[in-house]
Amino acid sequence: MAELSIENIAKRFGETEVLKGISIDISDGEFVSLVGPSGCGKSTLLRIIAGLEEQSSGDIRISGQSVAGQRAADRNLSMVFQSYALYPHLSVGENIAVPLKMRRMTGLQRLPLLGNIMPGAREARGTIEQDVSHAAQILEIGHLLDRKPGQLSGGQRQRVALGRALVRNPAAFLLDEPLSNLDAKLRVQTRAEIAQLHRQLDATFIYVTHDQVEAMTMSDRIAVMMGGRILQCAAPDVVYEDPDRIEVAEFIGSPKINILPVEVSGEGRLSLLDQPLNLAVPGANRGVASLGLRPEALRLSGEGAPIHGHVVHSENLGSELYVQVEVTGLEEQVTLRTMPDRRSALTLGTPVALDFDAAKALVFDADGARLRKLRNLSATTSEVA
Amino acid sequence: MTRDWWKHLILILGVIIVIAPFYMMVSYSFKSPGEIDRGEGGFFGRQEMMVDERCVKLRDPSREDIAAAALRFPDTTDGNIRNALVAEAEADCAVRPVVFNYTKAFSEAPLLRYLLNGVIVTASIFLIQVVVALPAAYALAKLKFWGRDAVFALVLFCLLIPVHAIALPLYIMLAKLGLTNTYAALVVPWTISVFGIFLMRQFFMTVPDDLIDAARMDGMGEFAIVWRVMLPTAIPALLAFAIFSIVAHWNDYFWPRIVVTGNRDLFTPPLGLREFKGDGDGSYFGPMMATATVIVTPLIVAFLLAQKRFIEGITLNGMK
Numbered sequence: 001m002a003e004l005s006i007e008n009i010a011k012r013f014g015e016t017e018v019l020k021g022i023s024i025d026i027s028d029g030e031f032v033s034l035v036g037p038s039g040c041g042k043s044t045l046l047r048i049i050a051g052l053e054e055q056s057s058g059d060i061r062i063s064g065q066s067v068a069g070q071r072a073a074d075r076n077l078s079m080v081f082q083s084y085a086l087y088p089h090l091s092v093g094e095n096i097a098v099p100l101k102m103r104r105m106t107g108l109q110r111l112p113l114l115g116n117i118m119p120g121a122r123e124a125r126g127t128i129e130q131d132v133s134h135a136a137q138i139l140e141i142g143h144l145l146d147r148k149p150g151q152l153s154g155g156q157r158q159r160v161a162l163g164r165a166l167v168r169n170p171a172a173f174l175l176d177e178p179l180s181n182l183d184a185k186l187r188v189q190t191r192a193e194i195a196q197l198h199r200q201l202d203a204t205f206i207y208v209t210h211d212q213v214e215a216m217t218m219s220d221r222i223a224v225m226m227g228g229r230i231l232q233c234a235a236p237d238v239v240y241e242d243p244d245r246i247e248v249a250e251f252i253g254s255p256k257i258n259i260l261p262v263e264v265s266g267e268g269r270l271s272l273l274d275q276p277l278n279l280a281v282p283g284a285n286r287g288v289a290s291l292g293l294r295p296e297a298l299r300l301s302g303e304g305a306p307i308h309g310h311v312v313h314s315e316n317l318g319s320e321l322y323v324q325v326e327v328t329g330l331e332e333q334v335t336l337r338t339m340p341d342r343r344s345a346l347t348l349g350t351p352v353a354l355d356f357d358a359a360k361a362l363v364f365d366a367d368g369a370r371l372r373k374l375r376n377l378s379a380t381t382s383e384v385a
Numbered sequence: 386m387t388r389d390w391w392k393h394l395i396l397i398l399g400v401i402i403v404i405a406p407f408y409m410m411v412s413y414s415f416k417s418p419g420e421i422d423r424g425e426g427g428f429f430g431r432q433e434m435m436v437d438e439r440c441v442k443l444r445d446p447s448r449e450d451i452a453a454a455a456l457r458f459p460d461t462t463d464g465n466i467r468n469a470l471v472a473e474a475e476a477d478c479a480v481r482p483v484v485f486n487y488t489k490a491f492s493e494a495p496l497l498r499y500l501l502n503g504v505i506v507t508a509s510i511f512l513i514q515v516v517v518a519l520p521a522a523y524a525l526a527k528l529k530f531w532g533r534d535a536v537f538a539l540v541l542f543c544l545l546i547p548v549h550a551i552a553l554p555l556y557i558m559l560a561k562l563g564l565t566n567t568y569a570a571l572v573v574p575w576t577i578s579v580f581g582i583f584l585m586r587q588f589f590m591t592v593p594d595d596l597i598d599a600a601r602m603d604g605m606g607e608f609a610i611v612w613r614v615m616l617p618t619a620i621p622a623l624l625a626f627a628i629f630s631i632v633a634h635w636n637d638y639f640w641p642r643i644v645v646t647g648n649r650d651l652f653t654p655p656l657g658l659r660e661f662k663g664d665g666d667g668s669y670f671g672p673m674m675a676t677a678t679v680i681v682t683p684l685i686v687a688f689l690l691a692q693k694r695f696i697e698g699i700t701l702n703g704m705k
């Protein structure tokens with residue numbers, strides 16, 4: 001168990017700069033997810049932490065100790081790979097035992113046949129066997145120990161890979177998209193199990209995924225990576241409700257956040273499609289900006305609503321209904337979340353008027369940075385009235 | 386359907402062409418010289434008793450023999466005694482052709498010794514080739530180092546060099562080192578197999594990087610990875626290489642002929658075949674073919690045993 005601190009890590013492959021100064025502190029027992037689109041450098045960062053790749057600059061500390069120049073094996077970190085990377089020629093039990101054998105037994109003791117007569121080999125094998133069966137018990141794979149990886153299902157292989165990682169009580173677990181080869185149902189199930197495992201082991205987890213749902217459901221904190229930088233690192237609800245940048249808002253949340261182009265006029269008042277909104281950003285520069293509205297921030301409304309359009313598509317998830325609305329004057333459609341009982345009233349082509357909850361509105365400037373100082377004009381006017 | 390017919394016909398023709406020499410070899414090893422000369426007797430020959438001319442000649446009665454035998458054949462001339470002795474010798478030397486051929490194969494030359502030499506030489510060559518090729522192939526496939534591509538290009542280039550082109554310099558080098566007529570001369574020049582490096586490198590390219598990284602995380606060093614991870618996953622490819630290597634060096638006539646000049650104790654099986662060559666009268670085709678059959682049998686047995694995995698290896702299909 002240990003805390004990790006990643007200080008200004010940069011990585012270049014030849015000319016291309018993949019990581020551009022990543023810093024993040026991870027405390028003991030924390031579950032941190034690295035999310036981001038494909039190719040943003042998540043795996044590279046994880047491999048640098050693991051010691052499988054060398055950073056171009058920056059430092060990594062585990063429990064306060066710099067691990068610069070240390071081999072992967074000496075960092076006492078465990079990694080679970082996307083492809084599981086089990087040794088195909090070894091049984092499940094032997095696979096899980098490998099990290100222990102490599103650490104606890106001498107080269108002579110590991111020799112086939114001859115190793116058995118080396119002093120201490122028997123005891124070492126005994127304790128390793130115990131640890132393996134303990135790990136197998138945690139993951140409920142005790143009955144699979146004699147099989148070869150080729151004879152296992154994807155989910156079972158995944159557990160074996162986890163078993164191999166946890167058997168040696170590492171300082172931290174590094175997981176690189178461990179669920180991406182599983183089918184949807186198994187993924188949801190394993191997701192819960194990994195979260196539970198984290199609580200049970202109380203270990204530090206760094207979890208790489210490009211699936212924001214996984215990140216949202218499992219983590220203590222989410223680090224959203226894009227283009228080799230961490231854009232925001234915060235608790236899931238904070239990242240969702242209070243994103244720092246438009247990219248973060250767009251990446252996190254499903255269905256995606258609606259981004260509407262707005263104008264900032266004098267005194268910072270926003271207007272959408274030349275219609276002034278009851279929302280102002282005091283002190284903002286005049287010009288274009290973006291208004292981000294989550295599907296649940298939108299609501300059906302009547303006359304005088306700022307957004308008008310008609311229904312082009314709807315998706316009923318049972319507990320909620322997502323309606324796609326084509327807004328007159330906008331290229332992008334907006335998504336609205338509502339109750340499924342409104343379904344009959346929202347058939348295709350129905351004209352709708354949409355209003356939004358100003359408290360949930362997210363405004364970003366032209367560069368995508370969040371503008372936090374909002375003033376709700378409707379509230380103030382109604383107060384005045 | 387008709388198209389399949391043609392395919393099979395062509396394949397069968399190919400098989401006949403390939404098998405025919407083997408058929409002749411095995412068949413001759415069963416037949417008597419007369420049958421071989423006249424080309425009769427089917428595959429197995431008629432297996433009629435035949436007289437081993439040499440055996441008879443060796444027992445050609447001398448004057449003392451005749452004198453000694455006079456007691457057994459009273460009242461006859463020496464000439465008759467002689468004839469009787471020759472007849473006895475011929476009776477004793479009568480053997481079935483198959484027995485004749487195979488006993489000759491083993492008695493005329495120390496074939497067992499040659500076979501042992503063959504095993505020692507091919508096994509040493511193969512083992513050292515593996516010890517060299519696996520780490521080299523691993524480095525070429527999975528490690529990043531300056532000049533890797535250039536080294537691999539050199540490996541490919543070396544594949545193009547025919548053995549015969551460098552035989553003479555190699556011989557001179559060995560001779561200068563005083564190594565001719567030793568096992569070392571038979572083994573050392575072949576210990577670095579560029580073909581082996583190339584084949585294993587191509588196989589290792591298909592091994593996922595994650596597996597190697599996992600091994601590193603588990604605490605293995607690079608050599609441990611080669612022997613504990615790459616070797617076991619590469620068994621099919623290794624078997625394919627084993628067959629190529631062992632067949633080539635077991636059957637090699639050229640190189641042993643060059644570096645083993647006098648010492649018969651170092652002869653490999655193909656050199657053993659020469660023992661029958663000098664006779665010139667052709668009567669030793671039978672034993673010669675028996676020797677050849679004995680020499681190829683271990684290879685064929687080994688191939689049959691490894692056949693399934695060998696084919697897997699050739700298609701480089703080890704993972705998944």
Ligand SMILES: Nc1ncnc2c1ncn2[C@@H]1O[C@H](COP(=O)(O)OP(=O)(O)OP(=O)(O)O)[C@@H](O)[C@H]1O
Pocket residue numbers: 013018036037038039040041042043044045210
């Ligand atoms: N060994 C390498 N040599 C050159 N470029 C590399 C190397 N490894 C990764 N890259 C590049 O670095 C970038 C980041 O790769 P990385 O694997 O970290 O992405 P990722 O975020 O894990 O993506 P994914 O979600 O698809 O796994 C990619 O553009 C990739 O092409």
Ligand SMILES: [Mg+2]
Pocket residue numbers: 042043044176
């Ligand atoms: Mg990745």
